[in-house]
Amino acid sequence: xxxxxxxxxxxxxxxxxxxxxxxxxxxxxxxxxxxxxxxxxxxxxxxxxxxxxxxxxxxxxxxxxxxxxxxxxxxxxxxxxxxxxxxxxxxxxxxxxxxxxxxxxxxxxxxxxxxxxxxxxxxxxxxxxxxxxxxxxxxxxxxxxxxxxxxxxxxxxxxxxxxxxxxxxxxxxxxxxxxxxxxxxxxxxxxxxxxxxxxxxxxxxxxxxxxxxxxxxxxxxxxxxxxxxxxxxxxxxxxxxxxxxxxxxxxxxxxxxxxxxxxxxxxxxxxxxxxxxxxxxx
Numbered sequence: 001x002x003x004x005x006x007x008x009x010x011x012x013x014x015x016x017x018x019x020x021x022x023x024x025x026x027x028x029x030x031x032x033x034x035x036x037x038x039x040x041x042x043x044x045x046x047x048x049x050x051x052x053x054x055x056x057x058x059x060x061x062x063x064x065x066x067x068x069x070x071x072x073x074x075x076x077x078x079x080x081x082x083x084x085x086x087x088x089x090x091x092x093x094x095x096x097x098x099x100x101x102x103x104x105x106x107x108x109x110x111x112x113x114x115x116x117x118x119x120x121x122x123x124x125x126x127x128x129x130x131x132x133x134x135x136x137x138x139x140x141x142x143x144x145x146x147x148x149x150x151x152x153x154x155x156x157x158x159x160x161x162x163x164x165x166x167x168x169x170x171x172x173x174x175x176x177x178x179x180x181x182x183x184x185x186x187x188x189x190x191x192x193x194x195x196x197x198x199x200x201x202x203x204x205x206x207x208x209x210x211x212x213x214x215x216x217x218x219x220x221x222x223x224x225x226x227x228x229x230x231x232x233x234x235x236x237x238x239x240x241x242x243x244x245x246x247x248x249x250x251x252x253x254x255x256x257x258x259x260x261x262x263x264x265x266x267x268x269x270x271x272x273x274x275x276x277x278x279x280x281x282x
Contacts, residue, residue: 007057011073014050017043018080026087037091044084051077107253108134109164111141113200115193117172120216120233120272123265124170130264131244132255136164153195157202164210166250167203169196171215171230172272189220190275197222210250212243216272235268 001009021043054073110128112135114121128135142151145159161167173190192200203211213230231242240262244254255261 003058007054010050010053010057014047014054014073014077014080017047017050018076021080021084021087026083037088040084040088040091044081044088047077047080047084051081106163107165107251108132109166110135110247110252111161111164111167111203112136112170113167113196113203114170115172115174115196117170117174117216117272120170120172120270123267123270124168124214125265127240127243127261127265127267128168130261131247131252133166133247133252135168136160157199158206161203161206164207165252166210166212166247167207168247169200169203169211169213171196171200171213171219173217173219173275177220190218191220212246212250214243216270217275233267233270235266237262239267240264 024039051074054077110133112121112124112128114124125135141156141160142148144163145151145156171192174193174196175191176188177191178188179186200213213228214233215230216233231239231246233239244256244261248254
């Protein structure tokens, strides 16, 4: 291909990318959208290569001294690269600001109450994060409550429960209990830890419309809240869909796009299913 033809080919590529950039709202500060940053990076790379190949097609130094079309092409390439850089900086800043706003508004924050069963806790945390929510670690809650190095747990709960969007209580069969023989015979049964029951009561009093209770395995019923509809945990899409629906009712901005959340969290091999059975007393 003759040198001038090669030059014109690369100049046409550059102008084509300019047209695409203008068509897609280039320079108009359009709101960030998925893939926009990657598209701009690809476009900038293409323009940069085209501009370099234009200078390599043949020596245009002499014909650019007095202005004219070659000088205009060089100026257009520099200008387009600068505009693409500006757009990428704007998108990065906008995305960072949007993430900060989402974190600050608290609508994604979830207080998770749990006992000793860290296997259940980890599975629920994984699922909540897959739904684009933010289950809060205990140290985050301590910091919210004033950040004392030796906090009173009741103060942490009282200060932080009203600030989150939802409270999710994990009822896992951590303890084995039975009624004292003075009050009648009863076989040994499974029950959640006392701290979970106390915190469930606090959440029931402070945030009844933002409370979701998950039950793992079989447990002794609680007469004071008997009749309330808990979410029974199982390893299937129905459980995950039901939990997502309850969180939406609690006001959480649940993100069910994509399919990762339908398998997030290992709920198939929970030890709590095995522990949640009654045991006959000797």
